[in-house]
Amino acid sequence: xxxxxxxxxxxxxxxxxxxxxxxxxxxxxxxxxxxxxxxxxxxxxxxxxxxxxxxxxxxxxxxxxxxxxxxxxxxxxxxxxxxxxxxxxxxxxxxxxxxxxxxxxxxxxxxxxxxxxxxxxxxxxxxxxxxxxxxxxxxxxxxxxxxxxxxxxxxxxxxxxxxxxxxxxxxxxxxxxxxxxxxxxxxxxxxxxxxxxxxxxxxxxxxxxxxxxxxxxxxxxxxxxxxxxxxxxxxxxxxxxxxxxxxxxxxxxxxxxxxxxxxxxxxxxxxxxxxxxxxxxxxxxxxxxxxxxxxxxxxxxxxxxxxxxxxxxxxxxxxxxxxxxxxxxxxxxxxxxxxxxxxxxxxxxxxxxxxxxxxxxxxxxxxxxxxxxxxxxxxxxxxxxxxxxxxxxxxxxxxxxxxxxxxxxxxxxxxxxxxxxxxxxxxxxxxxxxxxxxxxxxxxxxxxxxxxxxxxxxxxxxxxxxxxxxxxxxxxxxxxxxxxxxxxxxxxxxxxxxxxxxxxxxxxxxxxxxxxxxxxxxxxxxxxxxxxxxxxxxxxxxxxxxxxxxxxxxxxxxxxxxxxxxxxxxxxxxxxxxxxxxxxxxxxxxxxxxxxxxxxxxxxxxxxxxxxxxxxxxxxxxxxxxxxxxxxxxxxxxxxxxxxxxxxxxxxxxxxxxxxxxxxxxxxxxxxxxxxxxxxxxxxxxxxxxxxxxxxxxxxxxxxxxxxxxxxxxxxxxxxxxxxxxxxxxxxxxxxxxxxxxxxxxxxxxxxxxxxxxxxxxxxxxxxxxxxxxxxxxxxxxxxxxxxxxxxxxxxxxxxxxxxxxxxxxxxxxxxxxxxxxxxxxxxxxxxxxxxxxxxxxxxxxxxxxxxxxxxxxxxxxxxxxxxxxxxxxxxxxxxxxxxxxxxxxxxxxxxxxxxxxxxxxxxxxxxxxxxxxxxxxxxxxxxxxxxxxxxxxxx
Numbered sequence: 005x006x007x008x009x010x011x012x013x014x015x016x017x018x019x020x021x022x023x024x025x026x027x028x029x030x031x032x033x034x035x036x037x038x039x040x041x042x043x044x045x046x047x048x049x050x051x052x053x054x055x056x057x058x059x060x061x062x063x064x065x066x067x068x069x070x071x072x073x074x075x076x077x078x079x080x081x082x083x084x085x086x087x088x089x090x091x092x093x094x095x096x097x098x099x100x101x102x103x104x105x106x107x108x109x110x111x112x113x114x115x116x117x118x119x120x121x122x123x124x125x126x127x128x129x130x131x132x133x134x135x136x137x138x139x140x141x142x143x144x145x146x147x148x149x150x151x152x153x154x155x156x157x158x159x160x161x162x163x164x165x166x167x168x169x170x171x172x173x174x175x176x177x178x179x180x181x182x183x184x185x186x187x188x189x190x191x192x193x194x195x196x197x198x199x200x201x202x203x204x205x206x207x208x209x210x211x212x213x214x215x216x217x218x219x220x221x222x223x224x225x226x227x228x229x230x231x232x233x234x235x236x237x238x239x240x241x242x243x244x245x246x247x248x249x250x251x252x253x254x255x256x257x258x259x260x261x262x263x264x265x266x267x268x269x270x271x272x273x274x275x276x277x278x279x280x281x282x283x284x285x286x287x288x289x290x291x292x293x294x295x296x297x298x299x300x301x302x303x304x305x306x307x308x309x310x311x312x313x314x315x316x317x318x319x320x321x322x323x324x325x326x327x328x329x330x331x332x333x334x335x336x337x338x339x340x341x342x343x344x345x346x347x348x349x350x351x352x353x354x355x356x357x358x359x360x361x362x363x364x365x366x367x368x369x370x371x372x373x374x375x376x377x378x379x380x381x382x383x384x385x386x387x388x389x390x391x392x393x394x395x396x397x398x399x400x401x402x403x404x405x406x407x408x409x410x411x412x413x414x415x416x417x418x419x420x421x422x423x424x425x426x427x428x429x430x431x432x433x434x435x436x437x438x439x440x441x442x443x444x445x446x447x448x449x450x451x452x453x454x455x456x457x458x459x460x461x462x463x464x465x466x467x468x469x470x471x472x473x474x475x476x477x478x479x480x481x482x483x484x485x486x487x488x489x490x491x492x493x494x495x496x497x498x499x500x501x502x503x504x505x506x507x508x509x510x511x512x513x514x515x516x517x518x519x520x521x522x523x524x525x526x527x528x529x530x531x532x533x534x535x536x537x538x539x540x541x542x543x544x545x546x547x548x549x550x551x552x553x554x555x556x557x558x559x560x561x562x563x564x565x566x567x568x569x570x571x572x573x574x575x576x577x578x579x580x581x582x583x584x585x586x587x588x589x590x591x592x593x594x595x596x597x598x599x600x601x602x603x604x605x606x607x608x609x610x611x612x613x614x615x616x617x618x619x620x621x622x623x624x625x626x627x628x629x630x631x632x633x634x635x636x637x638x639x640x641x642x643x644x645x646x647x648x649x650x651x652x653x654x655x656x657x658x659x660x661x662x663x664x665x666x667x668x669x670x671x672x673x674x675x676x677x678x679x680x681x682x683x684x685x686x687x688x689x690x691x692x693x694x695x696x697x698x699x700x701x702x703x704x705x706x707x708x709x710x711x712x713x714x715x716x717x718x719x720x721x722x723x724x725x726x727x728x729x730x731x732x733x734x735x736x737x738x739x740x741x742x743x744x745x746x747x748x749x750x751x752x753x754x755x756x757x758x759x760x761x762x763x764x765x766x767x768x769x770x771x772x773x774x775x776x777x778x779x780x781x782x783x784x785x786x787x788x789x790x791x792x793x794x795x796x797x798x799x800x801x802x803x804x805x806x807x808x809x810x811x812x813x814x815x816x817x818x819x820x821x822x823x824x825x826x827x828x829x830x831x832x833x834x835x836x837x838x839x840x841x842x843x844x845x846x847x848x849x850x851x852x853x854x855x856x857x858x859x860x861x862x863x864x865x866x867x868x869x870x871x872x873x874x875x876x877x878x879x880x881x882x883x884x885x886x887x888x889x890x891x892x893x894x895x896x897x898x899x900x901x902x903x904x905x906x907x908x909x910x911x912x913x914x915x916x917x918x919x920x921x922x923x924x925x926x927x928x929x930x931x932x933x934x935x936x937x938x939x940x941x942x943x944x
Contacts, residue, residue: 062081069184070182071182071183077173084169102187104186106169108169110134110182113173117174125156135147148212154216201328205326208321230329232328232594236321245302246294250269276893305891356629530942531938531941539653555659556658558717563662574674587889590679592605611905614668625924649936656700736822806840845929857932873910
């Protein structure tokens with residue numbers, strides 16, 4: 005047990021130690037609050053603790069001078085820095101906000117025995133140690149033997165404007181310390197200059213991980229609605245991550261990393277940083293706080309890890325505060341863009357009026373067609389009527405009305421007197437003369453005529469008294485090997501003839517509708533009429549609807565349900581940035597950001613107006629052509645719309661216009677708060693634009709086999725799903741899965757486009773692909789029997805192989821290179837596919853003997869004129885959401901157009917106009933075929 009005398013001794017020592025601490029506290033209070041310099045501030049005090057005798061030296065020093073102190077474990081200092089009376093008078097004569105700055109340095113201080121500082125001014129107290137050391141594990145990150153601290157700006161400087169500094173250490177060896185207190189004013193910090201926006205205030209300073217800097221700025225100095233604060237790193241600086249913070253001019257303010265990121269508006273910075281503020285939020289001015297970090301974690305970068313200067317890294321910065329534009333800039337920029345849109349509107353409407361003109365003389369005459377057909381039919385007991393006379397009896401049109409659905413029929417009574425005049429014959433629809441399954445072959449060579457007996461009148465009619473017959477081209481059978489084998493040994497004799505009822509029944513039992521479809525699609529020379537039979541078949545209206553009008557309906561519904569949550573998300577992100585002050589949430593080009601109300605980036609939102617305007621304008625042009633063409637057909641009933649030109653399916657055109665409009669809406673939504681997550685909203689309808697243009701080009705001559713709306717939107721949904729996954733993970737496993745899925749899709753689509761849907765899509769499709777490639781390659785190198793020339797590769801196969809090869813190579817490249825996210829790949833590949841197929845289409849159109857009208861050529865050139873500079877500005881990034889906010893700000897650039905728009909805005913203008921002209925080029929590309937028979941228009 006402990007002896008009582010030891011217990012009494014320990015208690016006595018504890019009391020002495022407590023008394024010593026109480027005396028220290030009383031002396032510190034007296035030192036802090038007493039105005040007199042009497043005995044309350046003796047030059048030296050000695051206090052004794054249980055461990056050592058510490059000598060406390062209390063002194064008064066003046067500001068703006070450098071003072072040296074020597075401290076150790078037995079010597080400490082309490083220093084009161086005052087403003088000399090002569091300086092007080094000067095400050096009273098020029099009242100303004102001033103800042104006290106305390107600079108401390110100790111070259112002899114060691115990490116084991118640091119020097120402790122406590123600095124107090126009014127209601128703010130700061131403590132720190134020298135040297136300041138930061139480590140990560142065993143690795144030294146930063147070490148500094150100096151520190152600088154800025155205090156609150158104060159209105160008036162008088163005799164009570166003092167700073168208290170306490171200096172102590174546990175080092176047994178004396179350590180020298182130097183301290184200097186400065187008073188900085190506004191005039192000493194800022195220099196007035198001018199730029200394109202008017203007056204600007206400039207300043208320079210240096211920050212370190214242990215030295216933060218503040219600048220007070222009075223917002224009344226600038227007469228503007230928006231103030232831009234720019235901080236730029238000078239060339240002779242070390243690599244340091246830093247924080248820019250805008251705070252209210254009150255005490256205390258926050259100049260360390262943790263607190264600066266919780267109060268006011270702040271953003272991270274590497275080489276440059278910008279913050280745009282509203283002067284109304286800071287009526288009394290603001291404090292600009294610059295804080296440096298010893299490592300780059302806050303900035304989300306490892307760029308500074310190779311920093312060589314670990315003991316004294318410093319960032320020298322230039323500060324600029326000025327106006328962010330005037331009302332004149334806003335008005336000029338917006339009115340100039342609107343005027344440009346009006347000019348384009350007038351130009352395109354004029355071209356549309358000139359282009360979409362329909363004359364009866366443009367179409368092959370119905371009368372001549374009917375007469376020619378009659379001449380090709382050898383009917384010994386039938387005489388052609390005299391079209392020049394009006395006779396009584398049954399007319400040709402009366403006989404045609406008795407025909408079956410969509411089957412061309414000629415009445416048996418064509419030779420009897422008619423009760424109609426010539427106009428009845430001229431208005432006869434050629435669709436009633438030519439069968440939908442075989443009309444394209446009748447124009448190429450002599451056809452054998454097979455007569456189909458009308459089931460309703462079969463019993464009462466003789467072979468010479470039939471209600472109808474149809475043309476079936478025997479060349480279709482010749483091109484289909486399977487059917488040839490079936491029909492071998494049973495050739496149809498002679499030329500055109502009238503078949504018996506038994507022959508008709510035999511053929512109907514062997515050649516069903518599906519076989520006829522296969523025969524028709526596998527012909528060597530295809531025509532548009534071969535792939536547009538569904539449009540004239542009443543039983544295929546659903547299929548036609550899904551391939552045309554359904555696109556617009558599905559897109560409209562998707563747009564509504566897709567845009568609502570997008571708008572909610574981006575405005576929520578923007579509000580969060582405004583409320584928290586964290587400027588790292590949204591990625592802006594802050595050097596060219598023009599806020600307006602709650603829209604923090606108005607210029608980038610406004611520049612997307614072009615997409616909406618051009619989308620609506622294109623839909624109006626499509627509607628104009630549709631109504632004008634229908635009006636022309638109504639006035640000329642003898643012209644059958646299904647007989648001439650390429651199929652007029654407007655559903656995809658309207659969907660293209662709506663998708664362009666929605667691209668403007670989604671791109672505007674993205675620019676409300678650009679992030680890596682919201683970037684997919686900007687690209688979704690870009691994908692759709694490329695896909696719809698590709699589909700429309702293909703549908704023009706492949707209407708029966710083009711994809712329906714459900715399939716296209718499902719495929720786009722899969723692409724968006726994969727894109728979403730790539731936002732959060734885009735490693736090797738993702739790209740392996742993505743490329744596998746994408747290659748399978750490319751194979752399926754290519755096979756469908758090559759054989760026009762004849763091959764079945766089952767587990768044997770890869771074998772079918774291999775066999776097709778083998779046969780096509782074999783044709784290139786092996787001469788067919790009895791021929792000397794080798795066959796040429798089909799252009800369609802070459803185009804599909806080129807597209808597939810490029811797609812696979814790009815997919816593998818993006819995967820191997822580890823590109824973050826799939827958005828850029830999908831965007832690039834979709835538009836590249838469109839470019840390749842569009843070029844192929846134009847080349848084959850010219851090769852097929854068709855011509856390109858001047859108006860689509862003008863539209864194509866205007867599109868290129870817009871696309872080329874647009875792609876330059878698109879690739880010249882002013883920000884990048886794949887990087888950290890601080891790294892993205894290093895890419896920020898000044899406005900380059902009307903002091904309001906940057907390069908990305910010009911991309912919006914030029915890109916929207918380029919897509920619009922591309923739409924018009926596709927829309928008018930085949931206007932030269934509007935009067936040409938569909939069974940003479942080549943498919944490629």
